[in-house]
Amino acid sequence: MGRKRTKSGKIRLAEVAELAGVSPITASRFFRNPEALSVAKRTRVESAAxxxxxxxxxxxxxxxxxxxxxxGVLIPxxxxxxxxxxxxxxxDAxxxxxxxxxxxxxxxxxxxxxxxxxxxxxxxPAGLIVTGIDQTAESRAMLEAADCPIVQIMEVGPNPVDMMIGFSHYDAARAAIAHLFAQGRRKVGFVGARMDPRVQRRLDGYVSAMKDAGLFEQRLVVTTATPTSVTLGGALFTDLLAREPDLDAVFCANDDLALGVLFECRRREIGVPEQIAIVGFNDLEFMASAVPTLTSVRTNRYEMGKTAATMLIEAIEGRRPEHPVLDLGFKVIERQSSSSRLSDNRPALSGGAAPNKMVALPSSHD
Amino acid sequence: MGRKRTKSGKIRLAEVAELAGVSPITASRFFRNPEALSVAKRTRVESAAxxxxxxxxxxxxxxxxxxxxxxGVLIPxxxxxxxxxxxxxxxDAxxxxxxxxxxxxxxxxxxxxxxxxxxxxxxxPAGLIVTGIDQTAESRAMLEAADCPIVQIMEVGPNPVDMMIGFSHYDAARAAIAHLFAQGRRKVGFVGARMDPRVQRRLDGYVSAMKDAGLFEQRLVVTTATPTSVTLGGALFTDLLAREPDLDAVFCANDDLALGVLFECRRREIGVPEQIAIVGFNDLEFMASAVPTLTSVRTNRYEMGKTAATMLIEAIEGRRPEHPVLDLGFKVIERQSSSSRLSDNRPALSGGAAPNKMVALPSSHD
DNA sequence: GTCGTTGCTGGTAGCGCTGTCAACGATCCT
DNA sequence: AGGATCGTTGACAGCGCTACCAGCAACGAC
Structure with a gap:
């Protein structure tokens, strides 16, 4: 044989080629582009490997x-x-x-x-997945100069670097508020934590919806830069209540906060939804099983990741998607926590979760 | 110059060496082992780079x-x-x-x-982190033959492949049951999902504690292979109640299940802890903020990951830890959900969470 | 003064694989 | 039939870096 085995005893491509009776480059091609090989050599290399x-x-x-x-995947x-x-x-993808x-x-x-x-x-890298659309100018320039496909995930917006998949947080928030208005709520508070760009856009959506209805008041908004948690939800809600005791609904920037608000209501013996309606964001699994069940805005997170990676891989291999910007939309999942207070919709004390009514809204990105 | 730039315009070590006026190998050493260079060359290479x-x-x-x-990190x-x-x-590490x-x-x-x-x-790989101690024989052999440091995480047990960091799930479960006994509970059910090896060992701990007290009954155990969820907690608890209506406590294999049990109790108007005590496992953040606050077994997950990676890196660089097996222990965090039913310890309806009493138990591994 | 010894540096030779291009026979077209 | 084309294969030459070993100066011990 030409070369002796490496000392580590590792099998090299050359060994495979030798056993298969082909040249190393042919063996290499088997792994890279098997269709280019004749069937005979293909099976020989395969079995040798x-x-x-x-x-x-x-x-x-x-x-x-x-x-x-x-x-490469960059997440916050x-x-x-x-x-x-x-x-x-x-x-998974x-x-x-x-x-x-x-x-x-x-x-x-x-x-x-x-x-x-x-x-x-x-x-x-073969490809890159980055979160959001708020890169620094420098990052943006690097991304644009990169010679690999790139997917921005979590939201959609103007000027994609390359591909983009997400939904409009702004529209989603507006839909949540619209739902609360439809249930007869007027004094709707906003509770948000961390206040990353996407939460900020949810806040923007909330503000615009409230202003459209002539109901916006600054004191209805309670936010903090602190990372989110269930406990924090209770604390922020406590703040909000102190500012506005007549509150009739809370829109929470995420479900953990919503759960915290729910617990705080229970602690204070505030009826949900009789006195206060609660709407969360993301529709985590526990929302459907809380008592009362909690309304939330469903986002397709798993699908977003899977589709992003799938699109990226397709693009890497030269098959660019026909729609480089994909809006996955969202759904307001109406549950007990935001039922109209007029309806006799007390929390079911036995039996399973109430059936979910869905308000589907494919978000339109601006 | 010896070689021309690569077409991609990328800077190679050779360019750095040239600018610094040293040989490529010297430049290489700068990145690998800077102390081996004279101070003069070191600064020259550094600034060139x-x-x-x-x-x-x-x-x-x-x-x-x-x-x-x-x-490499393998998690389930x-x-x-x-x-x-x-x-x-x-x-982080x-x-x-x-x-x-x-x-x-x-x-x-x-x-x-x-x-x-x-x-x-x-x-x-430079090192490997694997979850648990239940590898296949083949995996075990590969790990033992690997010439890199390895850390097994999540639990401690006999025969570490190399290093090991975790705690005893068995002991932790026993401690949880002991706590319930101390609160006067006798008919303690077990609710578990997924039933991976660590959950299985929690079950084993539960069974042994119950048997020690002469209280074990098979019908008190409800498990499923289904992945865990809050909703599932409610469903399993429903099952358990049907089998044993006189239940006075539930030990849940994790906190999601515990939350599901809590919600189900609320749905059924079962008093917690008056009628049924609930104990979870892991002490996720929301446990302290639920109503009533939920007792759980605190595990040091972040610390486990951080310490594992730190130990591994140290070992890779030749500094092996003095204690290759590290038991991080656990703590039973007593909260309202498992208070003695005799004491007047109803869920506080206002104010924050009750102060946590802790029962510290560094787990002893067998 | 000779002989190590130490500290620093450089030359040589790959690591295992694939890009490029050329070569070959087989097939197709005019 | 002759040339063009296609599908398949192989030879060659690195990719950018580092392991290994040799060389060289400076130094101290005898």
Whole structure:
């Protein structure tokens, strides 16, 4: 044989080729583009690889081909349930493909994001998934100069770098408020935490809906930069109540806050929905099972991640999607917590959750 | 110049070396082991690298050095809150180090784990973090043959492959049951979902504690292989109640189930803790803010991840920890949901959460 | 003065794989 | 029939970096 085995005893492509009786480059092609091989050689290489337990050396491949099979993913938080659903979608879509996921956490800092982006780009990723549309100018320039497909996720907006998949947080918030108005609520408070750009846009949607109805008042809005939590929901609601005792509804920027508000109402013996209606955001699983069941705006997080990764992989392989910007929309899932107070819709004391009425609203992005 | 720039315009180590007036290998050493250079060259290389914006090519480095700077992490689920906390710890610890995290999801399948392990090992990772102690024999053999440090996380047990960090789920469950006994509860049910090995060991702990007290009955145990959820907690509890209407406490294998049980009690107008005590597991954030506040077994998930990654990195760099097996213990956080029914400890209807009493129990691993 | 010894530096030779291009036979068209 | 085309295969030459070892100066011990 030409070369002796490496000392580590690892199987190299050359060994596979030798056993299959083909040249190394032919063996290489088997992994890269099997259709290019004759059926005979294809099966020979295949069985040789299997017999030897060959596993390709990714570093060598990356070095020789000048590209990696890595998809970089930049998300702002690892803790947030929302992102774990998105991530699960991304990982699921990448499974079975040749691409592996490289995850980094920007911790909601666009400066950190810029730094990570620089790092990622230097390794020539096959593709990139970034969260949101609020990059720094520098990041934006890097993304535009990158010679790989890019998907922005979580929201839709103007000027996509490349592809984009999400929904309009602004419209979703407006739909939630419209629902509350339809239930006869007028004094609708807003409770928000962390106040990242997407929560900010939900707030903007809330403000515009309230202003349209001539009902906006600054004191109805309680926010904090603190990371969100159930406990925080209770605390912010307490604040809100102190400012506006006549409150008849609360729109929470996420479901954890909504749950906190619900518990706080229970603690204070405030009837939900009789006195106060509660609407959350994201429709996490527990919302349907709370007592009373909690209204929320359903967002397609898993699907978003999965579609983003699928689109990205397609684009990497040269098949660009016909619609590079995808609006996944949202749905207001009406449940007991926001029923009209006139209707006799007390929390069911036995039996399962009430059936969900849905108000489907594919969000239109501006 | 010896070689011309690559077409991609990327800065290579050779360019840095040229600008600094040293050989490529000296420049290389600057990144690998700066102390080996004279101060003069060190600063020259440093400024040259900065001036050119040099970013090393990881693929080339990996190929040449026969090792990567990747830490492989195998976890069973991306959805589970528990793992997102652990992951956050791992990512936090890896930040600032030279190592990057490569995450894979085994979906609670040890066969899938074995497959992924094979994939990982072929890339010669710098280190590995695997979940639990229940690998297949094949996986176990691969791990033992691997020439990199390995940390098993989430639990402690006999025969660590290398390092190990976690706690005893068995002891934790026993402590939870002991707490319920101390509150005068006797008919304690068990509610569990997914039934992965760690949940199974919690069940084992429950069973042994109940048997020790002569109170064990098979019908007190309700489990399912279905993934856990809040809604499922309610359903399993409904089952349990049908089997044993005289139930006076429920030990839930996790907090989501506990929340579901709480909601179901509310739906059925069952007093908590007057009629039924509830104890959860993990002490997620919402437990302290529920009404009534929910007792749970606190586990140090973030710390576990962080310490695991820190230990691993230390070991990779040749500094093996003095204690390769670390038991992080647990604490039973007593809250309203499991107060003695004799005491007048109704759920506080106003004011914040009750102060937490803690029962600290560093778990002893068998 | 000779002989290590230490500290720093450079030359050589790949790591395992793939891009490029050329070569080959088989097939098709005029 | 002759040339063009297609499908399949192989030779060659690196990708950018680092392991290994040799070289060289400075230094101290005897």
């Amino acid at each position: 299997k017999e030897l337990g060959y596993v390709p050396n990714l570093a060598a491949r990356a070095l020789a081909s000048q590209r990696t099979e890595v998809i 938080s690892l803790t947030n349930n929302v992102f774990s659903d998105v991530l699960r979608g991304i990982y 990448s499974e079975g493909s040749r691409y592996s996921i490289q995850l980094s956490n920007t911790r909601y800092s666009i400066l950190q994001e810029e730094k990570l982006l620089r790092l990622f780009l230097a390794q020539k | 900065k001036e050119l914006g040099y970013v090393p090519n990881l693929a080339a480095r990996a190929l040449a050095s026969q090792r990567t700077e990747v830490i 689920s991306l959805t589970n809150n528990v793992f997102s906390d652990v992951l956050r710890g791992i990512y 890896s930040e600032g180090s030279r190592y990057s995290i490569q995450l894979s999801n085994t979906r609670y399948s040890i066969l899938q784990e074995e497959k992924l392990l094979r994939l990982f090992l072929a890339q010669k």
